[in-house]
Amino acid sequence: MLYHELQPVDTYSLKLSTxxxxxxxxxxxxxxxxxxxxxxxxxxxTMLADVDVKESHEFTHxxxxxxxTMPLKTIFQARISLEAIGLLRTFTRxxxxxxxxxxxxxxxxxAKNFFQDPLLAxxxxxxIGEQSYRDLRARFATGHPTTSGYAEISRTxxxxxxxxxxHAYELQNDQELSSRTRSTGIPFEQSLFDFNLLMSGxxxxxxxxxxxxxxSRELIAKLAFMYALNPLDMQKIIMIALDENLEVPEDRLRxxxxxxxxxxxxxxxxxxxKTYHVEGVQQEYEGPKTKDRELVDYFESTSPRExxxxxxxxxxxxxxxxxxxxxxxxxxxxxxxxxxxxxxxLLRNDMKITTSFAQRIASHWALxxxxxxxxxxxxxxxxxxxxxxxxxxxxxxxxxxRKPTREEPLPDWxxxxxxxxxxxxxxxPENKDDIDEKRKVDEKRKTLLxxxxxxxxxxx
Numbered sequence: 001m002l003y004h005e006l007q008p009v010d011t012y013s014l015k016l017s018t019x020x021x022x023x024x025x026x027x028x029x030x031x032x033x034x035x036x037x038x039x040x041x042x043x044x045x046t047m048l049a050d051v052d053v054k055e056s057h058e059f060t061h062x063x064x065x066x067x068x069t070m071p072l073k074t075i076f077q078a079r080i081s082l083e084a085i086g087l088l089r090t091f092t093r094x095x096x097x098x099x100x101x102x103x104x105x106x107x108x109x110x111a112k113n114f115f116q117d118p119l120l121a122x123x124x125x126x127x128i129g130e131q132s133y134r135d136l137r138a139r140f141a142t143g144h145p146t147t148s149g150y151a152e153i154s155r156t157x158x159x160x161x162x163x164x165x166x167h168a169y170e171l172q173n174d175q176e177l178s179s180r181t182r183s184t185g186i187p188f189e190q191s192l193f194d195f196n197l198l199m200s201g202x203x204x205x206x207x208x209x210x211x212x213x214x215x216s217r218e219l220i221a222k223l224a225f226m227y228a229l230n231p232l233d234m235q236k237i238i239m240i241a242l243d244e245n246l247e248v249p250e251d252r253l254r255x256x257x258x259x260x261x262x263x264x265x266x267x268x269x270x271x272x273x274k275t276y277h278v279e280g281v282q283q284e285y286e287g288p289k290t291k292d293r294e295l296v297d298y299f300e301s302t303s304p305r306e307x308x309x310x311x312x313x314x315x316x317x318x319x320x321x322x323x324x325x326x327x328x329x330x331x332x333x334x335x336x337x338x339x340x341x342x343x344x345x346l347l348r349n350d351m352k353i354t355t356s357f358a359q360r361i362a363s364h365w366a367l368x369x370x371x372x373x374x375x376x377x378x379x380x381x382x383x384x385x386x387x388x389x390x391x392x393x394x395x396x397x398x399x400x401x402r403k404p405t406r407e408e409p410l411p412d413w414x415x416x417x418x419x420x421x422x423x424x425x426x427x428x429p430e431n432k433d434d435i436d437e438k439r440k441v442d443e444k445r446k447t448l449l450x451x452x453x454x455x456x457x458x459x460x
Contacts, residue, residue, distance in 0.1 A: 006076050008062040008328055008335045012101040014051035020107060027108040030136060034127040035120070036085055040078040042068055044087060047105055062328050065303050066321065073301065086187060111140035118222050118254060126271040193221040198231040207238060211248050219250060226270055227261040236260065292413055299373040300336040307339045311346060320353050331362040340376035341365070347448065349391070360390055377413050
């Protein structure tokens with residue numbers, strides 16, 4: 001349901017802003033993971049491992065779905081969490097019907113800058129609690145000897161080095177070199193705060209303009225956002241934070257904002273909640289939510305690996321997962337179309353997947369430009385006789401054609417289409433053998449319906 005944002009066949013490349021050290025990995029695990037959650041950090045770690053080996057390699061998002069065993073929606077939510085926290089920058093380009101991404105992995109803020117950021121520090125505090133927060137601050141506290149009271153006697157470059165000749169030489173600067181780039185912190189839009197209203201309410205006699213000029217506008221906007229303060233509240237806070245030198249140090253401003261929040265808003269520390277939700281594409285179909293429509297929604301929101309797991313009740317074989325990936329990447333089919341194709345083959349072929357048969361149907365559907373689950377279900381109904389012929393051709397041996405085996409029941413969505421056509425056909429009396437065969441088919445259909453119902457419940 002988020003094809004307008006991301007598709008499994010979309011390709012991506014990875015870019016590393018700077019080599020990651022063990023210290024950076026500690027920061028990611030201890031400071032950032034509580035904020036983003038394990039899914040986002042798992043995505044970041046996977047990208048980091050891939051870029052260490054193949055920085056110029058191009059992947060598809062099906063690779064991430066496979067290695068992380070996550071649906072596409074979870075991967076997308078993890079990605080935007082990394083973007084919001086300042087660990088990932090995303091770039092996209094569309095050429096024709098091909099969309100590609102570049103993901104730039106940013107090194108985390110160091111511990112000092114992390115704990116000085118009011119949003120990050122408060123967010124971490126709300127996630128792990130006071131005692132764990134204090135322990136983490138102590139863990140990253142400096143343990144180096146102080147230089148207070150010492151005089152620096154370090155030599156400068158010119159004290160030690162001198163040029164030995166003056167021959168002119170043109171330095172080669174035509175190649176771009178890599179540089180160390182760290183995260184600049186949370187991508188924050190400070191323009192949402194009304195600074196004009198804030199300034200208009202502060203008298204020059206009470207708060208000199210020089211004092212206001214020394215205050216970071218970003219800090220004011222972040223404190224107002226975190227503590228849900230308006231410009232009038234911030235006016236009072238700035239006046240409280242003003243010291244005897246008519247200055248507003250950042251530490252006093254932070255403390256004044258926290259005290260104001262406790263006194264006037266809540267004694268419970270503020271918490272940040274994720275409010276971004278993936279908006280589904282409005283569907284052309286606006287009728288009642290039928291069983292067929294629920295099944296289509298399931299096909300469109302589930303990866304082939306998950307669909308195989310739900311349908312068979314056990315982890316799919318690696319060869320079947322590889323086949324599904326090949327159908328997506330090699331034949332260019334949508335994930336929902338591959339789900340329909342695999343379910344059709346499984347239920348048509350006694351729960352066995354024949355690779356050559358699947359690839360033949362996939363090639364046919366690719367030529368027909370089948371790009372939705374509805375189209376896949378419709379063409380499966382229309383071309384059923386042709387697919388039956390292809391399957392019998394695949395069963396030939398050197399001794400001749402094998403006698404066709406008894407036909408297995410088809411998926412429930414296939415039968416529903418036929419049921420709508422039955423009133424147009426003349427009624428034909430049924431004999432006992434037909435009744436017995438129909439009873440067997442009905443029993444298998446009921447079993448399949450129960451399995452599909454359990455699949456839907458599991459997804460919801």
